[in-house]
Structure formats: structure tokens, C-alpha cells
Amino acid sequence: MLRFVVRRLLQLIPILLGLSVLLFAWLRALPGGPAQAALGERATPEAIARYNELFGLDQPLYVQYLRFLGRAVQLDFGNSARTGRPVTEEFLERMPGTIELTLFAMVFAIGVGIPLGYLAARRHGSWLDSASVIGSLLGVAIPVFFLAYLLRLLFAVELGWLPGSGRQEVRIDATRITNFYVLDGLLTREWDAAWDAFTHLVLPGIALGTIPLAIIVRITRASVLDVVNEDYVRTANAKGLATSTVRRRHVIRNALLPVATTIGLQTGLLLSGAVLTESVFAFGGVGSAIFDAIFARDFAVLQGFILILAVVYVLVNLLVDISYGLLDPRVRVR
């Protein structure tokens, strides 16, 4: 097992290096180059020349790259052109919101998806089965920002049941410890602040959760259908085990293996920025920061955020791989 983990970690190195080359090249290739990217579109030629000298952009490319890499390792991605603050600082401030939102969305997707997929498979061919299949097809076909707008219009604007933007009411003067608003509320015993932050998660969380939900339903259903026809299930039934025992010990346990992988991969995907959903709800996480950066042409933020998010994504995928190795011994051999 240790060898498996070490090997996977070593495989990560060329990928991370390649990633850094790619994003380094990206900023160079932008019209106007990094100086314009940092100073904005209205920078004077003198300012650009001074910037180039200051940051060593007149040096050979490989020197520039090594410098970029050196700074990236220390999590220094320069300053935002819009706010002037360090990119890393902005990222750390916004990431907790995205993590909270991802957790909510995944709990929703798993909590609804696995039971639904399991029931659909148990009643294979029933109306519930057909409905879940159609629903999961629709869930993937709906543009997520449209769904987000619909939910917001219906439940926030028309009915007014739930808040439709931001992470917390402005009038609530909550104490910040970790920037996880719900957690902060619980830690400081400001229950109303925690509850308010939680209600702000509901609508974007549901919108964000629909795609993983659709995928989880599909995979669970297919996987349960596969497992039910396995020899060991027939054996277990034949030797007279109670149906519930067979289901619990043999069917569900084995069927959840591929589901676990899917859950891991989807979590990685959501963590890497729900740009569309977050911007509809002006959520103030990493995703809406990227949205703002696109419109403001704030390239330092785009480069830094995308690089960090890609690393997060790669690491989550690695964790999924390793946990799959733990769950299924057959994977380790290969």
C-alpha cells in the first residue's frame, strides 16, 4: 500500500511542473503580456517598461519561469489588479465559502442520490426507476446557471423563503474566526449567525448539487443492478441468509465502490470553483471571484486561482485514487 501511495505521489511531480509551465506560458501569451495584465489596459508604455525591469521580465524566459516557479512554491502569485491585494490572501479568504458550499451540495447529492439510485435498482422497471433515469438525464442536460436562476427567482424573489444572494445577511455582525461562516457561528455560539449562513447555502447548494446528484443516481442504480446478478449474491441467497443481510453485507457494500469514486471526483470538481452557480447567487466564494476576474480582466487573480484550484483538484483526485486502493485491494496490484 505504501509503495502504491509513494508511486502516485511521484507521478504527481511532472503533472504539477507541466501545470506551472502551462499557466506561466498562458500569462506570457496574453495580449500585452504580464505587465499589461498586472497594470491594466490603460498602462502607459513607461509604466510597462518599468514594471518589466522591476519584475525581471527583460530576462531570458527560463530565468523568468524559474522565478515564477520559485514564487509559486511560496504561494506568491502577485497582486490583484483590481484590489491591489495579494492573490493568495484573496484566495484564502474566499476558499472557505466554496468548501462550505461544496459540502452542502455533496451532502444533498449523496443523501438523495444513493437512496434514490438504490430504490430505482430494487424496483427495476417500475415508474420510480424510469423517473429516476429520466431525472438523471435531465439533471445533466440543464445548464446549471439556468437552474440556479430559476431556483433563485422562485424561492428567493417570488416566494421569499430563502435568501438569494451572498453568504450572510449584512446586518448580522458576526465574529470571524475561520471564515467558514457556519462554523464560526457555531464556535462563537452566535446561533442566529450560523443559521443565517446555513440558509444562504441552501439554494446555491441545491443548484450545484444537481449534476453530482444525477450522476450518483445513475452510477448507484447501474452498480446495484450489476451486483445483484453476481454469483456471490446468489450464493448468499442460496445458503439461506436473510434478505436484509444479503442486501446490507453483500449488495450495498460492493455496489458502493464505484459510487465512492464518483463522489470523490465530483467533490474535486465542485471544489475547483462553482463559477456559474456562485456568480448567479453572488456567493462570494472562489467561483464568483473568478467570474469577477474575467470581467475585470484581472489576470493575476485568474492565473493564481486557476493554478491553486488545479492543484487542489489534482490532490483530491489523488486522494480518491488512494482511497480506492484502500477500498478495493485489486487496484493496488496494477
Added chain:
Amino acid sequence: MTAIGDVRRRRIDELAARAGQVPEGEGGVSLTKSAFRRLRRNPVAITGAVIVVVFLVVAAFAPLLAPRDPLAQTLLGEIRPGFIPGAREGFPLGADELGRDLLSRLIVGSRQSLLIGVVSTVLGVVVGMALGVLAGAFGGWVDTVVMRFIDIILSIPSLLMAISISVLLGQNQWSLVIAIAVTQVPVFARLLRGSMLAQRGSDYVLASQALGIKRSRIVFGHVLPNSLSPLIVQATLSLATAIIEAAALSFLGLGDPDLARPEWGAMLSNAQDFLSVRPELAIYPALCIIVVALGFTLLGESLREALDPKFRR
């Protein structure tokens, strides 16, 4: 090259081509034939195919089908803050926020949306196939280099990848197409490499190699055609994602800025500002996107079932 050699090669070619198939004759049917037979009997496949064909026909004949000029602001005079004219005689779906006929815009918009989806998917397939064949046919260090490159592309989540590319290439139709295509490339490259590797040790490839047939001929004449079916399935499914992704990029302000070309994604994003005034402005383009995506998905899924030997009866 002697004549005898030619005959023998042709015969081997024939044998090799048949290796992946059930022999034809009284009992067996070729994979393609039986796949088509099963497709025809599958209501899901029919539904998907009908949807896709209808939209393709509409897109092809859009200028003839559209009842009005999609750019003419005919009802502009009636628009006031908080009011956009709804359905009426001559305007079956009403007007948009600039007084243009919504139905005509939807019909003409199908062209642009389908075109972006199809072109970007084709581009993704072609580049992905080239990389996959390169990796699968040569193996060794070529394989390692290509697959590491693919891994690097895959390490950036696809929407972020598409965003970076469209920001880089500027705002136009082609950058949109390229941005979506790049996110598709890794899928096809991996798929093709995998299925080529799987066939590498198969008897017919060994036989061809033993006979001294050139590698290019084995790859392009035998292995590649036998690897195509998963590729076709994936391409059909990818069309759906490409169309949805194009809408998402439009929403992020990275779509085609040319207003003379109506497009569903752009219509949908523009309509968000008028959602409480006239939700139909968003709902109709969204429905078009959903139905087309669903059509391609249904078709793709049933193709997968039809082409998978596991499901053969």
C-alpha cells in the same frame, strides 16, 4: 512486390478485418448490422434520433423556416421598463427585450448553437484521435510523453480550462470553438489509446505483424476501424456537453460578440436580466438547449448499448 504477395496480403487483410466480428452467413450478423437492428427496435434511440434530426433540419433550413427577420426590432416601440410584448398574432412566442421576434431568433439561433457544438466536437475528436493513435501505436516514450501531456490538460477542470483559453484567444466565435474542443481532446485521446492498447496483443494484430505488414497499415487498416465504436458513442455524448458548455461560456461573457448571429447561449444569458418581467425569454432558449442535449444523450446512450457486445442477443 510480387503478384503472389499482393494476393496473400489481401487475404490477410480480409481475415484481419473479420477478426473483431462474428462471421457473416446464416447464423451470424455483422456487428454493425445487428447494432442497427437493435437501434431500430429501441424507443429511446428513436426518440433521440428524431430530436436530433428535427433540430438539424431546422438549423439547415433556418432562414427559410424563420417567419421573420431575427434582427428586425419590429416591436421596439411597445417596450417599456417592466413590459415586453408577449405572444400575439404573427409573433407566436412574443418579442425579446429589443422587440425582435423570439421564434425566429430561436430558429436561426439553432444554427449557431449546433454549429459551435458540432465543430468543436469534431475538432476535439480529430486532435484527440491523432494523439491517441500516436500513443497507442508507438507505445514506449511517445506514449509516455503524450499521456503525460493529456494528464496535464486533465488536471485543470474543464470549465476553468475553457475560460483560460477564451480569455487568451479573445472574444470571438473561433476562440469559443477551440476552448470547448480542447476540453474534449483528452477524453478522445485516452479512449482511443485504451482501445488500441487492448487490441495490441490480439491474434489478428500478431498475425499481421508476423506477416511483415507495415505498422501504418495495421494501425490504419485494422486497429483503428475496430476502435471506432466507443469513439462514436463518446462523440455523440460530447455533442451534448459541448452545447451546454458553449451556453456556459456565453453566460460568462466569453461567447460570440457578433450580435448579427443569434445564439441560444447568448439569448439565455441576456434574458436573465428580464427574468421577472418575461421568464419565457430565458425558458425557450433553455428548453432548446436542454432538448437538444437530451437528444444527443439519448442517442449516444442507446448507441453504446447497441454497439456493446455484452448486450447482444
